[in-house]
Amino acid sequence: MSLPEAFIERLHQIVPREEIDTILKTFDAPKQVTFRVNTLKSTSHSLEVELTTANIPFERIAWLEGAYRIAPNDKLRLTQTDAFYEGRLYIQNLASMLAPMILAPQPEETVLDLAAAPGGKTLMLAGMMQNTGWLSAVEPTRERFFRLRANLENQGVTNAHTYMTDGRSVGKKCPQMFDRIMLDAPCSSEARFKTHEPKSMSFWSIHKAKETSKLQKRLLLSAYDALKPGGKLLYCTCSFSAEENESPLHHLLQRHGENLTTLPISLPFDNIQKPLERWGKEIFDVRIQNAVRILPTDTIDGFFLCLLEKKPS
Template sequence: MHSNIALPEEFLATIAEILPPTLNMEDFVAACQRPLRKSIRVNTLKISVDSFVQRAQEKGWSLEPVPWCDTGFWIEADESVVPLGNTAEHMAGLFYIQEASSMMPVSALFTDAQDEFNAVLDMAAAPGSKTTQIAALMNNQGVLVANEFSASRVKVLHANIERCGIRNAALSNFDGRVFGGWLPEQFDAVLIDAPCSGEGTIRKDADAMKNWSKASVLSIAETQKDLIESAFQALKPGGVLVYSTCTLSTEENQQVCWHLKNTYGDAVQFERLDNLFSEADKAITAEGFLHIFPQVYDCEGFFVARIRKLAAVEAPAVQKRLGKFPFEKASHKVTADITRQLQEALGITLPVASSVWLRDNDVWLFPDALEPMLGELRFSRMGIKIAEAHKKGYRWQHQVATTLATGNETQSVQLTTAEAREWYMGRDVRPESQSGQGEVIVCYGNDVIGLGKWVGNRVKNGLPRELVRDKNLF
């Protein structure tokens, strides 16, 4: 597909200088010209890997495990009629279409079972592949701060978080360089999948190298050094930082990590990734980083480093002007009333380690682990909106169903395939010979797909606008 891609001569000369002796340029160029294998990651917040594999077999999908991610698979599927992104399983959040190599940074972050992460920062989060992977490994516990600098991409990030049933995330929209000063030593773990020159993405984007220059690489590297310093300052002593890029230049990779080491000395410890997966040694550097050329594992070019913070470091002083926090924590009486009404209406129980917060007539559920940060940083969205208060009680919201329901609740309705298609297109549905009152959990097969409201024999559609699809459905 990309046999006619243009690789700048200066870029090829740079690669020739850094290519390990076990690899050769012919294989590198050939790999760059091959299209990527499609890969997906199972969302274990919604379904187990074993159950997903069984579903894939029933659908005729061929899966091959990704060695560095227990929930990742390369997939072969007939997409001539329905693209994977429009399948019922994808829209229900059972899997995420994610490039295989991009699963590696999160796997590296969670590689030590002794690490307990109650507060995690994903510093450059959109569109959400790594954020949703982290949330699944956290099992929706603690708090996951998902930051995205580009305001236009925050909407996509939120849609993916919503689709995947995540309730422990707090979204922010800042330059990542602010975190060291605004939230110093707040996080048990930080992932910085840094903005980069994208040299490794040529197999996915034939134009990735169109505007490449050595000068731009060096300029981006300076930004990356600022970001990794901020990430390290935001990390608690004893915590883990994973730095990754989808590029190949040593200036944006090894040299950025060494900049951190040279800046903070013995507080920085590189942790080797030799044992992250079988044959990781094929891409390991002297420091124990993974520097992955596309021909090695037949994936994108990528870089991953795991770094431990051994001691506190000084963070920059900042002056904060946050303004009045618009939420108020609900009283025990109000929380008890909401808990009771939710149980009576939908058979759903609020999770532990979370609290109800109010803003005007809106009712939100925040993870308790977020509370220490509420007066320190302005978030664009926190936790999940569970209800809107009105005179006769509460009007429950979509995420109550997709993040808290199991599908076994009595107040639920099963849709046929035709009805589920209508539902995902934002239309009301009329389940045959059924009627009811109030809100109802909407299911398709074994999956909770939303929340509706009975109006006689019609279920009024409650799907958020950003999740509505209009064609080529399952």
């Protein structure tokens, strides 16, 4: 199945012209499988010994301690290991690992994952917090909520408190409560399209991206309300569209820009792009230029990240 024509046309307007052919090819080929050690149950050294004993060849990710990649045809064997079943490793795209790394929660802090299922980022947050402090994980959909809880239990997370509730209500219920907040917002998942998996893009439309943007704007406002003065908020999506990235951030900064700053993000690779300055008639707040759009490769999915800080009272 081919990518939607409307999606390709929009992608041409978003990513650099010289990168478009390379980017389009990433939707066709299987990506390398990436995973990381669960530091709540194991160490990098112990996991490497397990993988070597199981005769699974792996390569370390140089810029992220405890992260690895293997060839796609080794994924089945990896999922048959005790390390996988017992939660000592977690399969996750590198882009998703970046979000907790950039938010950088500390032990004993109060942290919120506002759209938490299936729980991979929540698990990484818990590991960085060393299972201390208070980690709230919110998921409104029943089936995804129980999958989140099962994943956290299997992975040995004990500092997380899970809530089946709408993230749009959290800011009013918990005003200025959290030191750090992650909002990996529900999105159209454009960066996860696969031409060999028609289902991955069967529900996509420009209309859906615009409708999702409305939800993202309300979630961002809720996150702002829940953030302590001096706290940090990470907004991210696995979509390319400006409606789901720059536009919700612009909306937040228009509402609360006097109390927010955006922080520069430094990444250890060069397949990145500055955010758009405008989309159609909408001209975005210049502070959004501190965000970053990751361009997909055979190892990492496309992703968008913006780190904000609420000014101290």
